[in-house]
Amino acid sequence: MFVDKAKINVKSGDGGNGCVAFRREKFIPRGGPSGGDGGRGGDVTFVVDPGMRTLMDFKHKVHFKAGRGEHGQGSNMAGRDAEDLYIRVPPGTIVKDETGASVLADLTSGGQTFVIARGGRGGRGNARFATSVRQAPRFAEPGKPGEERWVVLELKLLADVGIIGFPNAGKSTLLSRVTNARPKIADYEFTTISPNLGVVELENGQSFVLADIPGLIEGAHEGKGLGHEFLRHVERTRVLLHMVDAAGTAGRDPVSDFHVINREIALYTPRLAALPQVVALNKMDLPAAGENASRLRSEIARSGFHVFEVSAVTGQGIRDLMFKVVELLREAEQVSTSQPETNGISGA
DSSP, X not given: OOOOEEEEEEEOOOOOOOOOOBOOBTTBTTOOBOOOOOOOOOOEEEEEOTTOOSSGGGTTOOEEEOOOOOOOBTTTBOOOOOOOEEEXXXXXXXXEOTTSOSEEEEEOSTTOEEEEEOOOOXXXXXXXXXXXXXXXXXXXXXXXOOOEEEEEEEEOOOOSEEEEOSTTSSHHHHHXXXXXXXXXXXXXXXXXXXXXXXXXXXXXXXXXXXXXXXXXXXXXXXXXXXXXXXXXGGTTOSEEEEEEETTOTTSSOHHHHHHHHHHHXXXXXXXXXXXXXXXXXXXXXXXXXXHHHHHHHHHHHTTTOEEEEOOTTTOTTHHHHHHXXXXXXXXXXXXXXXXXXXXXXOOO
16 A cells, blocks of 8 residues: 555653662772663654655554663663664655644655654763762752654655656556556556556666656646645656647547646646656557647647657557656756755755
């Protein structure tokens, strides 16, 4: 099951209490205080695991608690520090506060960590409070409590290219043809109810990650269909591959479909509308697609996008389409490396 949002509770460990003790050993007169310090409580830390793909692990387990530090002991023995608790999350996880309004961390690369709750400091034992005028303190510090908070986890898939388009435009079929992904494919709308990822490997050794983004219809940016749930997965992509059902098999006008999808992503965030886009006129193996192709080409040309006539079922035009996508990715990478970073929330 694909899960891309979760709300969990994290609590770091409390610090151990300091100890009140006095040395009473033979041949050591006036031994004095010997209470040791308490140990530090464990931190709660998120760590990115490249092998994870969803937030499924947080569907049934909501509470995560680190251990507390051991209490101090006599003979000036300090309590042991508690082990830190590491919570594995997939690449692309955004950590937000309880309200979901403030971003605390954006975890994108494998091995990246972020401490979400720091363990409490251990209390000092009575030996720490001995002075020349207070030689036998009979008190110690309690350990400090650990931090506790609710946080919201949101997953934005890390894909180079996002496939957008109306339901049944052929997105899943294309993904299954060019990658090893095996999404569900059927002739009814919303067959795909969660994003699917696959790696495209071309014969020249080049490769990229392709994501099928489901649920886009008119009004998707307002939450209609499944678009509001999954539009955020397109945000990290560098190139959009727009699939259009050129045959109009669902009874819609292909030209209208093209404009509706572009309007929805622009309303969701203008950044998406500015991404490089290549348009695939799909289902060209059907007679109706040929009749609509010239009309579609002239309309899309006004937007300045590259257009390819393809058939995800037969493979027609797919190779040229993939090589064009690689070219656009290369150009997008050159642009991104020439621009300085403006922000970036990194893990601690």
